[in-house]
Amino acid sequence: MIIDHLDEPLPGSSLRPTPPGHAYTDPSIFASEQAEIFEKMWNCVLRADALPSVGHWKTVRIGREEVIVVRTRKAGVQAYFNVCAHRGMRVCTAAKGRSRTLQCGYHAWTYALEGDLVAAPNLTSMPDVDRQQYGLRRVQVREWLGYVWVCLAEEPPDFDEAVLGEVRTRFGEIESIDNYGIESLRCGKTKTYDVAANWKLIIENFMECYHCATIHPELTEVIPEFADGLASQRKNGEVHGSNFGQDVHGFTVDGSASGFGELPSIAPGQDRRYYAITVKPQVFINTVPDHVIIHRMFPVSESRTTVVCDWLFLPEVVAKAEADELDLTKSVELFHRVNRQDFEACELTQPSMSSKAYAGGGALVPSEHHIEEFHAWWYQTLGLRRDADAEDSAAAPPAPAPAA
Secondary structure, eight states, X not given: OOOOOOOSOOSSTTOEEOOOGGXXXXXXXXXXHIIIIITTSOEEEEEXXXXXXXXXXXXXXXXXXXXEEEEOSSSSEEEEESOOTTTOOOSOOSSEEEOSEEEOTTTOOEEETTSOEEEOTTGGGOTTOOTTTTSOOEEEEEEETTEEEEEOSSSOOOXXXXXXXXXXXXXXXXHHHHTTOGGGOEEEEEEEEEEOSOHHHHHHHHHOOTTHHHHOXXXXXXXXXXXXXXXXXXXXXXXXXXXXXXXXXXXXXXXOOOSSOOOTTOOGGGTTEEEEEEETTTEEEEEETTEEEEEEEEEEETTEEEEEEEEEEOHHHHHHHHTTSSOOHHHHHHHHHHHHHHHHHHHHHGXXXXXXXXXXXXXXXXXXXXXXXXXXXXXXXXXXOOSTTHHXXXXXXXXXXXXX
């Protein structure tokens, strides 16, 4: 298999090349992405308050693996491969639950919430069995922004460098995002989207606003500069964000005031701006003065991606909404429409990735040139060549590592 890509500009200096179509359709490339990207990097999997008390657990899919995330008695939130050490059956067979221990339904091997093997039929007659060695296999865990982040790698990348460093690059100093107090917000609404498109198309879409005037009428009414194709970005080394329109009173579907106040710690320059950043490989963070929107992507196949979107508000705002004293609909509806518009565009793009007309790839206009950074990272991470000599010298992408 060859990845054929010209590193020089396309004819006409305004255009830059994209990866070829089969980068978005080839199952072997997708398998390499799962092994080399999603199973080696930090993934944001769920809101920590989704596990409100000891014994609550959820299962999540990361790459080719299923993981149990559980709130323990002694060690806070922990994560384990959902694989029994005895014969390999799934320990947790539902999407979520609450229990005092984690027990495999095949032979009743039972694990403490902290992962050690604590019981099994005839276990007392096998005193040589190491309870830790035959416990659940641990997955690395961090909590940040009120979310649980996990990494399947034996030696995970440094979280401060891999995640916080990327936020610094895209957003500015960490203190800028800390102003939003995301860890103390509550989820007012969650929507899950089943998108019939490759995960890279979704990231590329999120990174540019060249399409905004065409498919986002509500969004461009609220943020007029998006109609000019200008995405939220850094300018001259400083965070710019995107300004609300002069007569816009809130980040709502009709631009009217939301009915609830700003987040208390935002800086003066953040009070009428929208900021958006991508944290590779699967998180989008969107901040506005009175709430935060976070997307988490979970690639299912080369042509299908699950996207989970959370709308986060102050706890008192969510409490009033739950008591029917406040309506979050106008705030949620704006980005819900943006999501549906974006995902429809990605779904209508996906079939063309296998067309002979797109075999050599497409083009990026100047306002999209920054997407080349994402493409360069993708080529490098998979160990793929992207020059004109690829056909003669490029190796196939590395074979996926065996599933643990």
